């Protein structure tokens with residue numbers, strides 16, 4: 001297969017915009033809070049009247065269904081084995097307020113086997129996105145081919161970064177490889193688990209300066225989610241913040257981020 005042509009075709013697909021905005025939630029390092037941020041923003045956007053789809057694109061360690069506490073009847077494995085179209089494996093989760101596509105069956109892992117698998121899935125995401133305002137892709141941590149393909153395909157990539165130094169350096173690697181392999185610069189930074197405004201600002205400045213100095217890339221700040229014990233409790237209870245702690249400041253933060261996603265979408 002001609003990879004250059006393949007990539008060019010995907011770029012074109014992604015830029016047609018006959019669909020809802022497709023946003024990838026990525027991180028260099030694992031465990032920084034991608035899945036919980038994705039689901040909480042998805043619910044907040046749904047409560048603001050948007051039709052939202054979450055795609056569990058962490059094919060190795062898919063766990064959107066676990067965090068939601070929903071047992072999906074169908075999942076992505078049927079699509080990868082050619083037994084279903086993506087549209088057919090969408091799980092409706094009325095209580096959550098949005099739809100999702102589960103990434104696994106039981107404890108099986110599901111890496112894409114070929115670039116063709118990947119291309120097929122991206123094409124199908126493009127198709128189902130026509131029925132939604134927002135499609136959030138919860139992608140795996142790191143800089144693997146799957147990760148970079150999803151991030152490249154998305155209209156926008158939110159890079160979740162914590163103040164942990166390894167999170168900052170690993171995120172830099174994502175920005176660098178997206179540029180090197182896909183000539184793409186669509187990242188915005190979502191600082192998570194910051195202890196206070198100063199730590200959040202310092203974390204953002206480190207990644208902003210590195211991207212500017214070494215890659216000549218301007219990487220805007222999308223938003224900040226503080227470290228919050230209610231967050232941990234909600235995850236343990238398999239609920240979302242707006243359900244468990246709707247009146248806490250963290251819920252307002254999440255609502256604000258969802259509003260920003262929606263506002264940026266309609267730009």
Ligand SMILES: Nc1ncnc2c1ncn2[C@@H]1O[C@H](COP(=O)(O)OP(=O)(O)OP(=O)(O)O)[C@@H](O)[C@H]1O
Nearest residue numbers: 030031032033034035036193226227228231232235
């Ligand atoms: N703002 C926050 N405050 C406190 N704890 C948080 C916050 N964000 C995430 N966490 C905690 O971090 C842990 C990891 O979160 P999550 O599973 O969303 O990360 P992830 O990036 O999706 O991980 P993985 O890379 O394994 O998919 C969870 O236990 C969650 O409660």
Ligand SMILES: [Mg+2]
Nearest residue numbers: 034035058063
């Ligand atoms: Mg996750």
